[in-house]
Amino acid sequence: MGSFRRAFYLLRRRLGATFLVLLRKTGEKWAIVAYSGLHSFRKQLALLLVSCEKRPGAFWEVFLGEKLFVTGSVFLSSNLMLILGFNGRHSLPSVLLSQADKDFLLELAQNSEELSLLKRFLHAFPVGFFMADEEGGLWFFNAEMLEILGLNEKEVLGKKTGQIFQGVEEIAPFLRKLRWEGKELFLRNISFCDPSGKKKLLNFRFFPVMEGENFVGFGGIVEDVTQRAQLGENVRQIERLSSIGRLVSSIAHEINNPLGVIYGYAQMLRNKLDKSSFDCPTCKSVRRGLENIEKSAEHCGEILRNLIDFSKPNILKRETVDLCSLLEEVLSMGKIYFRGNQHLEFSFEEGIPPLQVDKLRMRQVFLNLTRNAVEAMDKEKGILRVAVRKINLSAEQVPFLDSNFELDKKAFVCISFQDNGRGIPADKLDRIFEPFFTTKPQGTGLGLSICYSIVRAHGGWMEVSSQEGQGSTFSIFLPLEVEE
Template identity: 30%
Template sequence: MTYAVPPHHDYWWVAAVAAALAGGMLLAVWAVREWRRAGLLQTTLEESRSLAAHAARMAQFGYWTLNFGTNKVLLTAETSALFGWPPEPRELYGEWIRALIHPDDWPRLGKAVEACRNGEPQIDTEVRVIRTDGLTRHVRLLGERHAGKDGGDLCVGCMQDMTALVMARDALRGSTDRYREILESISEGYFEVDTRGRFTFSNSAIQRMLGYKAAELLLLDYRGQFSKEDAKEILRVFSDAARTREPGLYSGRVRRRDGEELFIEASVLPVAGGEDLITGFRVVVRDVTWRVREEERRRGQERQMWSARKMESLSVLAGGVAHEFNNILTGILGYAELAEMTPGCDREALGHLAHIKESAERAGRLARQMLAYSGRGSFAVGRVFLDTFVTEMTRPLLAQLPEKARLRVEWGDETPPIEADRTQLSQLLLNLVLNAAEAYGDAGGEILVRTGAMDRPAAMTEETPLRSAMEPGRHACLEVLDNGPGMDHDTLERIFDPFFTTKFTGRGLGLSAVLGIVRGHHGGIWVESAPGRGTTVRVCLPACDTEPAGEPGGPTAFSPEAERVSLGRVLLAEDEKEVRCLGSEMLGLLGFEVDAVADGRAAVARFKDNPDGYHCVVLDWMMPRMNGDEAVAAMRALRGDQPAVITSGYTEEEALRRIADAGNVVFVQKPYSMAGLAEAIRRACGSGKK
């Protein structure tokens, strides 16, 4: 019998032969079977060792054993190859080991080994080793403490060459550092969030922008930095960017840590991970608050300039209309007055004439309101204490308020006096209070009138259309407040426009007149209102320091016979034919001889012919070729004390402001009566005869 016995299995062959010789056939069979099983196991083991060695070489793994008692290190062939030796097992002792480790890493390895020697169960560290060819490799050492067979403690572990991984990691770290340096160098804010909205990265610019530190931002949800409405908008931008895989743009507000709101522009870029799933977003943020504020300021200035131009245009229009209207009313009132003086005028005719005069006087009040809006109202300035003035006005105001309206007055502390026309101020307060009462409608409500003092505040002067007219310094303030329905923005923009009204009745000149009165007193007005929040109107007028001159007394009662000042000649210049004829007739009834011309230049030419021949000259202010004030100046050059009366549909301030010496020059506003004209001539000439 012949057996093919594999090498290294002599033991099992000998056992089988021995069993057969001993006559134990069953034992021999058993021995052969065990021999075959052991052979298979040995073959498998050898193959596993070969595969393990191959895998170790491929993975650049090697194994080692450290005997703590002898300090001997056993290296496998693969470990020896890592150090640059031939691939065969090797033993190392003492300084040989230290010579293989980079000097900067030896203390860390020595500390780890010493810790394991003293009971630490594992070693896990990275060190640099120096190969025999001088090259440096990065390796990772892993080891576990074990008890040896002879009672000595061992550390058994493996070593992997990590050089390629370390180089890739360093390259990635360098790339990341450059990436972070770039992000830190830009002025725009940058942050990254995950799909839950949590911050995962932020640069210093966004940290300064929002007022948070980097670690604090990592704990926040980005949506918490936006208001409810803005959060909906930026969430929409994120959703659209994730759906389209395209960058999204957001323009709106963001809230800082201290609560301040910034205006930003943000670009949102989705980040895709495995299987093209969105894993987060990168966001670049630009702070455009300064640009938005500047744009708002520019638009505000444009609105203010437009409002000022509109006010100026409407003022010129209103003044011009009032002037022409007053010229027409002069003829109506004057001829009605002359008709009343006509002998034989019956009672019925006198009644009709009275109605004509009453209607004309109502039209005259309307013209005065228009002049007030234009800032050209007539002023009789005196010192006014607002607290006292409001107290005096309480009863007249209550008399004109609706039954369900209630008036409450609060007086301020140390309200300074002002220089104002009491009549104009009464009209201002009455218009404001009635406007507040009308805001309540039939339901009624409380109207608060409040006085006070303040310096011109920057916030208020930015809102008032008259900020340019308000001078710095102390101001007395008059406020009228109601809790009515309030006004929207569009209504607020138009409340001072002439003839604009939201009521079924009314001419829409109340607040326009208020604005003109404030302008004429060099003050400011500010209106605050919103739907459902009522309205507050604040008027600020400059405080005064000096006592103004006293007001002249009013005219005496008129009768044609008593008003014959003296016989003499009067030079009348009036471009309106009807008014010129009316003036000539009135002056004739007063006992004067009249020379009537149609313009200022003709009046000067007539005056040159006989400078001492005119008791008085009566001139319209605005005429073609030469105005009345220019004609007075030319006549004064020929006769310095020539008495003159200036008439106009405008106001005294405008008519006389360009006359250098206003002595013996009296103003009478159209429409005037015979009594008013006679009183003006008396004041210009005095009581003596010329």
């Protein structure tokens, strides 16, 4: 298009015109195809159009701003018009367009129409796209590009790539390399933070624009791969968990049998000592030893049961469950864990419909979170707040979507367990749902991992927020079936 602009400028100079405007009519409106020398007078273009349509082929004097011009028009077709303007000091011109000039103008209009179609296509493109001059100044960008940047058109127009991608240190050396080598270049998984503070992961593809051997600018494709990266990491995590599950299942079954023998013999020997009349120091020591063996065997048994639960596939037996009733039942059972002056606060938002869930599995989740919260709190001033509310989330806020859940519904129920306990160190939060990771001295590291897998099997997810010394909040998000 640059060569056409140059040729249009030369045509104006050859005709001796002060300005030249080529317009195309679409429906009832005229749109500029190309112009040269009109920069100061574009506001008066509407006035010129009215006169040119009424007097095609004629020339007349007109004031544009404070200057006098002789203007006129030439219709190249029913929907293509050329407006010419001459300095008023010259005599009335005799404009003669050669056939080559007319052919050029028709070709220019055709190319402009194709460029317009291309721009509309690029604006609707599902990835970010931009064009820049050789200095990096942006002269074209599409809507998706603005969405990725978190900016509006005025904030981007005329800026350089280095300004709009502030903080992306990899951009500058790549653009220098692009100019030197004249080859396509790629940048993958680059961290970017938009003006609102939202962190994104971007892929860049830069390509040079050449005129002969001269570098005249470059284009770029920018793709937001944040969600894709998250999904990829989730898939890898699921694969890791699946492998661990198969391993622990086989180990658990192998250990369970000899452990049962150890526990059984320890219990049998202790019972014999209890029934005997021996009360010597050795007998007391043996009795304490047997009690410790029993307790340790029980603890190992609990670990093995968790391992087996963890390794089992989550095959759900869904039924219609009133969430409020289920939580009241679980919290009533969970009071056996409360100590001292610890107490419970429960709030339930009205209007939440029954859910299709596996009642036994969800009871297991709620009970586990209750027990964890109670154990983390001070026994004299601990408060556990359980709240249930309905929320609507956008697609960007949903880390997982069940294949059966329609995206346009976006309705979820959030069940939160908030305690004022010791909290979780910030460096351990990211690992809190990993299997075998625990912050408890006697923990198995499987309780929260099992809870998470159960919630995921229901098409939901779990989140945690915590501040050390002030408490933690575990939130469960489950999709709601919304009536149309």
